[in-house]
Amino acid sequence: MIDLLLINGTLITMNKERSIIYGGAVAIHNGRILDVGLTAELEVKYEAKQIINCKHHCILPGLIDVHGHGGHSMFKTIAMDNLEQWMPIMTNTYNHYVTDDFWYHEGKVSALERLKAGITTGVSVIGSTPRADDPIFALNHAKAYNEVGIRNVVCTGPANPKWPKLYSRWANGKRVTKEVEYRDVLKGTEAVVEALNHANNDRTRAFVTPFVIVTSIEGSGPTPPSRLHQLTEHDRYQARKIREIAKKYKTRIHSDAFGGMIHMAIQDKDYALLGPDVHLQHCRGISFDEVKILADTGTNVSTSASITQMKARTPIVELIELGATVAISTDGTSPSTSFDMFQAMRKTQLIHQATMMDEHYLPPGKLLEMVTIDAAKCIGWDDELGSIEVGKKADIITVNMKQAHLTPETMHIHRLVYQAVGNDVNHVIVDGKVLMTDRKVTTVEENKIIEEANDEALETIKRAGLEKYMTPTKYFWGSTRTYVDEKRFDEADYVFTITEEESP
Known part of the structure; x- marks a missing residue:
């Protein structure tokens, strides 16, 4: 007897x-895909502990x-x-303002949002620029x-230089700030x-992630050619x-890159x-010679x-x-x-059709590849993920097509890419385990996660003084362009020194 059988669906294999x-x-057994085919054939072939009828589902x-x-x-949306x-x-x-528990509560709510949007694998860089001065943040998130x-x-x-840097931990409501050397973040x-x-039975992996691949030039956008000299x-x-x-841990490398960095990196x-x-994420503003290098x-x-x-x-197309x-x-x-990948597909298509000035670029099939099998290749996991094929991990979702905005049930990939949203995902299966059925998550208490995350977020916002970045300006209503009409950001507020009370 097998563990699980999905039947009567429109099966988009991505093989x-x-x-x-x-x-x-x-057919799913022991966390893997055992068989793929017509319902009439597999129903006769297998007896299952659980059967999910996927009629009117992809x-x-x-x-x-x-x-x-x-x-x-x-x-979300703070400081926009x-x-x-x-x-x-x-x-x-x-x-400087998050607790160790912050990473656990944030991890819970972000994993929940991804799950409910049909994301079965999510990459998480710890922080904005990575924070690696202590393993506890990544451990709690995982x-x-x-x-x-x-x-x-x-x-x-x-993160990028200069080193050393100051980082803070919070304990018993007090901040302890310490000076961290570059060698400490490597450790x-x-x-x-x-x-x-x-x-976690290979549901968790860890990649080595410097903020950017070249630290000596612009870190958040393209660098002009006149400033591209030698690696430091x-x-x-x-x-x-x-x-x-x-190499030591046989893992992969993930980082950001922008125009000029690939040209510089290849020097070494x-x-x-x-x-x-x-x-590499972003790669905005890279030159054609950098496209060829990649x-x-x-x-x-x-x-x-x-x-x-x-x-x-x-330059996706190139x-x-x-x-x-x-x-x-x-x-x-x-x-x-x-975390709605359906919206991400549509926005990607629209933006690149606009920049290319040609509405024929990035057809729906290519877009779906870019969030399934191509995404699996990107993170080096396509041997087990990204398609529904015998022997692969049973990471599968179903999308409910019996809804007004997805009717008629024709041209299914077009319908998914152009009209579906994350909330249309009905079932989520990871490692052969049903994590969500009929949009009800089976592994955790959703309301508890949301309440705890909300409490932790509000405490952090208050602790970090972020309220001033949440208040609408006078241009919020009735204006066609926004301005910040008072000074909210002051670099002096972000300069830390270690006091005797805060030192470890």
Whole structure:
């Protein structure tokens, strides 16, 4: 007797042939896909402990979000009016005002949101710029994801110079600030990878994640060619140390990159953070010669949809045409997005059609590949995830098509990409275990998670003084353009010194 049988669905396999089976069925046993075929055949062939009738449902591989940020689910839309200062505001909050428990409660609510949107594997960079001064943050985040039941790739590593840096921990309502050296965050990164890579029956993996692949140029956008000179000693040292940790624990490397960084990184041919074991988020504003470098080295790329793509886009079309693997990511839930991969597909298509000035780019089939099988390739997990094939892990979702906005039940992939939303996901299965049925999560108490996360978020907002970034300006209503009409951000507020009381 097998564990689970899905029957009567429109089965979108995402296998090499991109087969679609109408009236399809999937047999699942011991966490893996045992058989795939027509319902009439599999019903006779197998007796199952549990049968799920998927009539009027699409059955497809679980969605994979290859880049997001742990922490962001607590701060949705905060500081949106101060976008130019958003990164230092959030980084300062993560580095000095969150408790250890924050990472657990945030992990719970972010895993829950991903689960309910049909994401069965989610990548989480710990913080905005990674925080690795202590393993507890990543450990608590991973613990939360494991309890919810979806796969989690935990990413942490060193932030950009200058070093040493100040970081704070909170205990008994008091902040203790200490000076952290670069070698300390390397040790913290290694401790996280050692503890979490392939943990929880391989539902948890850990990648080595420096903030960017080249630290000496602009860290959050393209750098002009006139400023692209030679790698610094720290650039080379960091690449070597990241490579050493990844090799030691046989894991992968994930980082951000922007225009100019690939050109710089390839100067260090022995340790460049490029290649098949690397996936780079953003890659906005890269030149065509950098596109060729990524394709030639087999480096994987992920991209998220935002207005910044209109100013300096990720050359998705060129990368794919030259053979690179490109996946769509959400980039987390702050400042103004969600974990809805269906919306991410549509926004990606719209933005790149606009920038290319051609509405024929990125057809629906390609978009669905970019959140399933291509996403699995991007994170090096396509041997087990990303498609519904015999022997692979049973990570599967169903989408309820019997709804007005998804009617008629024709051209199913078009319907999913153009009209579906995350709330249309009805069942979620990970490792053969049903985590959500008829939109009811079976592994955790949803209301408890939401209440605890809300309480922790409000406490953190108050502790970090973020209320001023939540108040609408006078241009909020009735205006066509927003302005911040009073000074809210002051760099002086983000300069920390260690007092005798705060020192460890």
